[in-house]
Amino acid sequence: MTAIAPFIAWLALALFDATQTVVSMRAMGMQHDWWTLFFVIVASWGAWAAATPLALALLRHFPLPSRAMRNWAVHICACLAIGAAWTCWAATLEHAFNPFAYPKGPDPFLPLWKSKFIGNLVGEVILYGAVTALSVTFATRKRLSQQRELLAQAQLAALRLQLEPHFIFNALNAVTGLIREKKDNEAIATIAALGDLLRRVTDRSERQLVALESEADFLRKYLEVQQVRFGERLHWQLDIPAAISGAQVPDLVLQPLVENAIKHGIAKRAKGGTLRVTAARAGEVLTLSVANDGPGLAAPLRDGVGLSNTRQRLQALYGGQQSLQLRDSGQGVLATLTLPYRGQ
Missing domain, CATH: 3.30.565.10 (Histidine kinase-like ATPase, C-terminal domain)
Structure with a gap:
């Protein structure tokens, strides 16, 4: 997996989420600041893009799946921390730009962040799990490729001898x-x-x-x-x-x-x-x-x-x-x- 691959993946997901949200809300006749809403949704996914290298580093040091409870505890804490950072960033953007164009402005920051964190808790676990699954898949493929290369080298050595x-x-x-x-x-x-x-x-x-x-x-x-x-x-x-x-x-x-x-x-x-x-x-x-x-x-x-x-x-x-x-x-x-x- 190249260093830029996670960024591209999160950008694609952000664009899809923003487009789907804006189109569906407009179809239901809602009235919002659509371009601002699109920007806020896309920008909010930047927290996951920034946090993915940290998650991958943790997976290298505390690999999953594992029988060690410490590894699971580390990743549970990391999942909650990234989720908190994600929803905090999203709440900050919403509080700053008011994309839903509420006449009285958005809700106070703390209640807004709390509702986003609790409401997205399942999604945070799924997203972290997806990062973990993809990391394990790529690591396994790389390991198998290295093993095939070693086997091929061993067979070549045997043929030479x-x-x-x-x-x-x-x-x-x-x-x-x-x-x-x-x-x-x-x-x-x-x-x-x-x-x-x-x-x-x-x-x-x-x-x-x-x-x-x-x-x-x-x-x-x-x-x-x-x-x-x-x-x-x-x-x-x-x-x-x-x-x-x-x-x-x-x-x-x-x-x-x-x-x-x-x-x-x-x-x-x-x-x-x-x-x-x-x-x-x-x-x-x-x-x-x-x-x-x-x-x-x-x-x-x-x-x-x-x-x-x-x-x-x-x-x-x-x-x-x-x-x-x-x-x-x-x-x-x-x-x-x-x-x-x-x-x-």
Whole structure:
């Protein structure tokens, strides 16, 4: 809740109350100083606008709902004090401007204030309760948002740590083989690519989103290292249109899907297979797909650690606006991820 939001809310309520009062009184044929009455009613709500920051501060120090009677006592006293200040201010305005145009002037101040305070007591409780309810609602939403952010960060950390150890060992063994075959340039290129991968997964920044182009670059290096291991058994293609290369996607969101496709698809076939990663935009929806022509899905279908972490992270970041589905495509397995489209 921004600092100006309570002021805007009270101003809207004041304008509504003043308009309704003036219109209804005129409709009943009453004769008053209408512009003065409108001004007095609007100005009287200023007491609540001024007192709301105090009420919010009390709610931070003495939160509600609470089992502590002290918290309830503090807010009961605050409610009565604000109500007294509100009706005192309203009585002062009425006494000063006589908006009802009484020939003899308004009632004496003290009786006027007393009648307003008692007559508006229920309204004062309702208004203070509304301030409390809205404050609790916004605080809860902020807390849930922070919890979702922490969960997403934890899932990202888990994905970074989960880069399969066997992949690293196999890559190092492949480099060793290249060195033995005196393919020094290939060995150096593989080590450089592996270094880039490890630098990315050990990145300590808390960023959650990266450009799709950056995610594709990471996959390209990952697949180049895998290519050293599988050789001609692995064919791959990245189809990322330039028009959506700047789209913001969760960091490392595609790597578990690609790893899963290689491990459970292409690696299962003696002749290997083809892996294809594609991206497309339809309106405000971004679709990312990872397809392989390996064996179909095993039954019963169960997510591994990487997919499970990815699902939880996507839920934390996008709620119900995302989906991650795995299905048999007839020629292998297709993983489809849909996200809200967000540009740079």
